[in-house]
Amino acid sequence: MKNTRIDLRFYFITDDGTSGSGPLEQAKIAIAAGATVVQYRNKAFSDPDFNEAQAIAQMCAIHGVRFIVNDDMILARALGADGVHLGQQDADPALARQILGPGAVVGVSAANLEELARTDTAPCDYLGTGPVFATGTKADAGEAIGLHGLSEVVRRSGLPVVAIGGIFPESVEACMESGADGVAVISAITRADDPAAAAARFAAACGTRPRVLQTPWQDEFLLIDQILGQPGDGRDPQGLLQVGAGDDAALLADIARPVITTDTQHENIHFRRFWQSFFEIGYKAAETAFSDLAACYARPLALFVNLSLPATVSRENVTEIYQGIRKSLAACGAVLGGGNVSSGQDLAIDMFAVGSGHGRIFPVRSAARPGFGLYVTGPLGRARAGLECLMQGDFAFPGLVEAFKYPMARFDAAAVLADHRVACVMDISDGLAGDVGHLAQASGITAVLDLCRAPADPEFASFCEKYQKPPADVMAEGGEDYELLFACPPEVFAAIGRKLPGAFCVGTCRAYNGESVRGLPEAIESFGHTA
Numbered sequence: 001m002k003n004t005r006i007d008l009r010f011y012f013i014t015d016d017g018t019s020g021s022g023p024l025e026q027a028k029i030a031i032a033a034g035a036t037v038v039q040y041r042n043k044a045f046s047d048p049d050f051n052e053a054q055a056i057a058q059m060c061a062i063h064g065v066r067f068i069v070n071d072d073m074i075l076a077r078a079l080g081a082d083g084v085h086l087g088q089q090d091a092d093p094a095l096a097r098q099i100l101g102p103g104a105v106v107g108v109s110a111a112n113l114e115e116l117a118r119t120d121t122a123p124c125d126y127l128g129t130g131p132v133f134a135t136g137t138k139a140d141a142g143e144a145i146g147l148h149g150l151s152e153v154v155r156r157s158g159l160p161v162v163a164i165g166g167i168f169p170e171s172v173e174a175c176m177e178s179g180a181d182g183v184a185v186i187s188a189i190t191r192a193d194d195p196a197a198a199a200a201r202f203a204a205a206c207g208t209r210p211r212v213l214q215t216p217w218q219d220e221f222l223l224i225d226q227i228l229g230q231p232g233d234g235r236d237p238q239g240l241l242q243v244g245a246g247d248d249a250a251l252l253a254d255i256a257r258p259v260i261t262t263d264t265q266h267e268n269i270h271f272r273r274f275w276q277s278f279f280e281i282g283y284k285a286a287e288t289a290f291s292d293l294a295a296c297y298a299r300p301l302a303l304f305v306n307l308s309l310p311a312t313v314s315r316e317n318v319t320e321i322y323q324g325i326r327k328s329l330a331a332c333g334a335v336l337g338g339g340n341v342s343s344g345q346d347l348a349i350d351m352f353a354v355g356s357g358h359g360r361i362f363p364v365r366s367a368a369r370p371g372f373g374l375y376v377t378g379p380l381g382r383a384r385a386g387l388e389c390l391m392q393g394d395f396a397f398p399g400l401v402e403a404f405k406y407p408m409a410r411f412d413a414a415a416v417l418a419d420h421r422v423a424c425v426m427d428i429s430d431g432l433a434g435d436v437g438h439l440a441q442a443s444g445i446t447a448v449l450d451l452c453r454a455p456a457d458p459e460f461a462s463f464c465e466k467y468q469k470p471p472a473d474v475m476a477e478g479g480e481d482y483e484l485l486f487a488c489p490p491e492v493f494a495a496i497g498r499k500l501p502g503a504f505c506v507g508t509c510r511a512y513n514g515e516s517v518r519g520l521p522e523a524i525e526s527f528g529h530t531a
């Protein structure tokens, strides 16, 4: 059964064969001009194209434009599309109707009367017929049927018909007069010198109206209000935000020894949507900022977040990012102090974290002394291994993937170190190999690494075995565990170790002998945050 009506007047189809702008840009132009339908046609679709297709789906949804996927009903379903377009070589329309349901749009191609005779049109909502005129866009499109052929199909089909193939604004009227309900167009827009002007001419010929293009977060203030909450809504139990969301700046209650840090997370540098959900991206971004506070013994109070949002991120995605951020805030008792959203090329999360420093001690990197041991608060390399698993598509080590996705700022460990007056601390965000060098340089010592004393970790060990990686290499190069590196006299560590059973020794501090770091596994390069 079908019960779908569709306005076919200006049916735009994305072009996967042009060196000009990509499908999302093309769709935006068509939507802004007044397209009534956008078909996503990508003959070489592969997984990484999903985000772009989703962005087109979102643009269509926001503007009330029907979104149709060519050829692939499963992709249509995954994208929440309005429907699918199927040709003679594609899946059976009856199956598409069964899978997509009665409310979906199912379109079918019948190039001419012969194909129409072979087509089960009962499950279909419309027919795509052509090429009406010669087209260079589809090599296997067959002979042009002309306006006469179009009118014959219209007369026989009993379905709404969209004319396709070689159509220009000048030919729209004749197609409509031949009985078509609309025209489908690719190259006359996508390969025009001025695609926006060409699309506008189509809209005028089809009788549709232009739109002011909205981005998913156009109503920025609403979005920010929704995200930040309001005073008294229980999200700021300590009353830190005397003036919070909704004003130009936040007024915070008095903070003893304010400690401030900033951090930025960029798509494809610090995270990938392919590997992490928006929730996970938000959560981890906040933890990375808070890890800096933990390394300074500061109590976390507030986080300010600026989001740069490309068109491929929806309002729902933004909400998910903030849900992830809120998980992190809840874990450490901090509040969301404010923020901003703006359009951008890539998804980026800029953060500004505020904390209250320890009453007596502010640890620094420069306080290591010869004779001190070098220690870390917990296992190293697990997050790096988890990242490798994601890159390989290996699901055999869920604990490692979890370590990559859900690091925890070590406020618990910081409290123990502070109790023992440890004065030299930093968080390991770039990998031990790189970060120990920073500590050694700041302290003017030589750090001698020895990673053989790391506690046994069966999952990590079997990962290293499977991928033939020396464990010490992965431990030394892997950032993103967000453990703390600290230096103190061995007798102090003896007491700390009883309270922090996961902590272990990674080396010793010696008088500077011309090298900042010794004992690094060979061929180690700290995992730099470069693309």
Ligand SMILES: Cc1ncc(COP(=O)(O)OP(=O)(O)O)c(N)n1
Binding pocket: 011, 013, 039, 041, 070, 071, 085, 086, 087, 088, 089, 090, 107, 108, 109, 127, 128, 129, 138, 162, 164, 184
């Ligand atoms: C609206 C519309 N009409 C016809 C087609 C062509 O479909 P098909 O014959 O399956 O060819 P491909 O487009 O898949 O190469 C269409 N896509 N849209």
Ligand SMILES: Cc1ncsc1CCOP(=O)(O)O
Binding pocket: 130, 131, 134, 135, 136, 137, 138, 141, 164, 165, 166, 167, 184, 185, 186, 187, 188
């Ligand atoms: C997909 C398709 N099916 C029949 S003709 C055609 C191509 C239409 O492209 P253009 O509008 O550039 O002629």
Ligand SMILES: [Mg+2]
Binding pocket: 070, 071, 085, 086, 087, 088, 090
């Ligand atoms: Mg097809």
